[in-house]
Amino acid sequence: MAxxxxxxxxLRTSSNLYPNLYLFIxxxxxxxxxxxxxxxxxxxxxxxxxxxxxxxxxxxxxxDTLAISKRFIARLPDPPIEYNNTVITAEELTAxxxxxxxxxxxxxxxxxxxxxxxxxxxxxDIKIKIDHPQVNLMSGTTPSNLIQLMPDSAWDQxxxxxxxxxxxxxxxxxxxxxxxxxDLDTHLVHDIKMIGALNGExxxxxxxxxxxxxxxxxxxxxxxxxxxxxxxxxxxRVHLYKLSMxxxxxxxxxxxxxxxxxxxxxxxxxxxxxxxxxxxTSGGTGTDSRAIDEIAHYINVTDKGDGVPEHQIVNxxxxxxxxxxxxxxxxxxxxxxxxxxxxxxxxxHRWFNTVRGVTRH
Numbered sequence: 001m002a003x004x005x006x007x008x009x010x011l012r013t014s015s016n017l018y019p020n021l022y023l024f025i026x027x028x029x030x031x032x033x034x035x036x037x038x039x040x041x042x043x044x045x046x047x048x049x050x051x052x053x054x055x056x057x058x059x060x061x062x063x064d065t066l067a068i069s070k071r072f073i074a075r076l077p078d079p080p081i082e083y084n085n086t087v088i089t090a091e092e093l094t095a096x097x098x099x100x101x102x103x104x105x106x107x108x109x110x111x112x113x114x115x116x117x118x119x120x121x122x123x124x125d126i127k128i129k130i131d132h133p134q135v136n137l138m139s140g141t142t143p144s145n146l147i148q149l150m151p152d153s154a155w156d157q158x159x160x161x162x163x164x165x166x167x168x169x170x171x172x173x174x175x176x177x178x179x180x181x182x183d184l185d186t187h188l189v190h191d192i193k194m195i196g197a198l199n200g201e202x203x204x205x206x207x208x209x210x211x212x213x214x215x216x217x218x219x220x221x222x223x224x225x226x227x228x229x230x231x232x233x234x235x236x237r238v239h240l241y242k243l244s245m246x247x248x249x250x251x252x253x254x255x256x257x258x259x260x261x262x263x264x265x266x267x268x269x270x271x272x273x274x275x276x277x278x279x280x281t282s283g284g285t286g287t288d289s290r291a292i293d294e295i296a297h298y299i300n301v302t303d304k305g306d307g308v309p310e311h312q313i314v315n316x317x318x319x320x321x322x323x324x325x326x327x328x329x330x331x332x333x334x335x336x337x338x339x340x341x342x343x344x345x346x347x348x349h350r351w352f353n354t355v356r357g358v359t360r361h
Contacts, residue, residue, distance in 0.1 A: 001195050001246045003136040004047055007083040007114060008073055008199035009255060011241055019245040022112060022137040024093065026146060026167040026279050033140030034091040040138065041089045046189050047196045053086045053135075055095050059103035062086075063119055066111070066133050075199060083114065083132035093141035093149065100149055109158045111135040143167070143282040155228040161235045167275040169282075195249045202245055207259040212237075215266075222270070226277045236269065243268050291320045292329060296338050300354045307342030307351035 002021040010016040025033045044050055051069035053062065069086040090096035097104055110117060114134045120127045141149075154160055215221075216237070224233040243265035244257050251260075298316050302308050310330070317326045330352075333339045342351040 001192070001249055002242065003044055003087045003138075004192050004196040005198060005245070005249060006071065006085045006196075007132060007134050008081065008196075009202060009245065009249070011202040011204075011245055011257070013241070017238065017241055018114060018134060019242050019249075020112065020134050020136045021242055021246075022108070022135075022163045023139070024146065024163055024165050025138070025140045026143055026165055027140075028142055028169055028282070031169055031171055037089055037091050037138055037140055042184060043188060043192050044087065044089075046184070046192060051086045053088045055088075055090050056098075057088070057096060057104070059101065059107050062104065062107055062111075062135075063117070063128060063130075066117075066130055066135070067128050073199065081199070083134060084130050085134045085136075087136045088139065090139040092145075093139045094145055096139055097149065100151055100154060105154070105157070105159045108135060108137065109162060112162045137163075143279045146279065152228075156231060158231070160228075161231040163232075164239055164269075164272055165276050165279055166272050167279050191250075194253065198249055198253060198255065200255055202248065202255045202257055204257045205259065208244075208257045208262050211259050211262040212240075222273075224273055224276070226280065228280055229276060232276075240265050240269055288321065288325065288329060291317065292333055292338065294320060295329070296333065296354060299339055299352055303353045307353040309345070310350045310352065313352060 002019045005019045007018050007020075010018050025036060027033055041052070044052075049071065051065075051071075053065045053069075057065070065086050066084045069084050071081075071083050071085055073081045075081065088096060111133045112135065114132050117130045117133050118128065150160065220233075220236060224230075224236070240262075244261045247261040247264040247268075248255065248257050295313065295317055299308050299313065302312070313330065314326050317329065321329060330339075334341070334352075337355050339352045339354055342353045344350055
């Protein structure tokens, strides 16, 4: 819906705010991220003169894509509006951005707020000027890919603060052989076209304004405290306004934000923010952590009741982690209670088992 509205609608704050969104759908493989994006794209394809960006882009290619993605909206008797808009729908974030690219990230930050953009390329007589550029972005990724792609420094910059991270590991068990229609819902197609036809300024009721001001006076609770989200929380109010516009367009063709839109947008925002910290927990698993899980599993399946000798564990671990870290990892596993010493044989070798079978000597 945000992509459908493009730059035809806006909310006036200190400047015009448009409803475009940057969304990362984050989850482990098999939870349905790609399916969500494909279905959303099918509905967007129903909109006339809609511009999709290629999945794989460089910064220069994104500028070129925007330059040719012109929109001219006649609004008689009002003056027409002109802008350049494109939508990035990448089922895998790494297919869109193979590695962290400062140029691409800077451009995405600039095109989130549609300020005029100009570029002159040396060596070629090419000058590009885009007065009103705008991008919508929806991409899927796993927690580990997101953490690997985004260096720690990226979370202190403007791009990540503009992204709403929607995370879930819920797997819906369904009948794979159920006879379900693959056709688009005609009512939703009608609705998305109606939303795409909206144009003009959103205004706010006094109740909506009071709700925002009361929330701000309380410190915008609940406060987002994760270290990687410190800069994200400075844009929470912008996200709230954008989601409020989406809520309003969804329920009515009257561009008036009410308290119901505030509550609905806040609900969406808090639902996303509740699980955002989980992304960094599940995605931050390093080599040592994965090795610990494999070693614990090896001990568990190898133990026939007497435990597993240390030299056998070391031999298993040496193909997974550097040799100089193996003994440290074993001690970490003991200290964390994952494994325990079953005993010591007559040669002085320790035997270990997993915690459920630990007996202390």
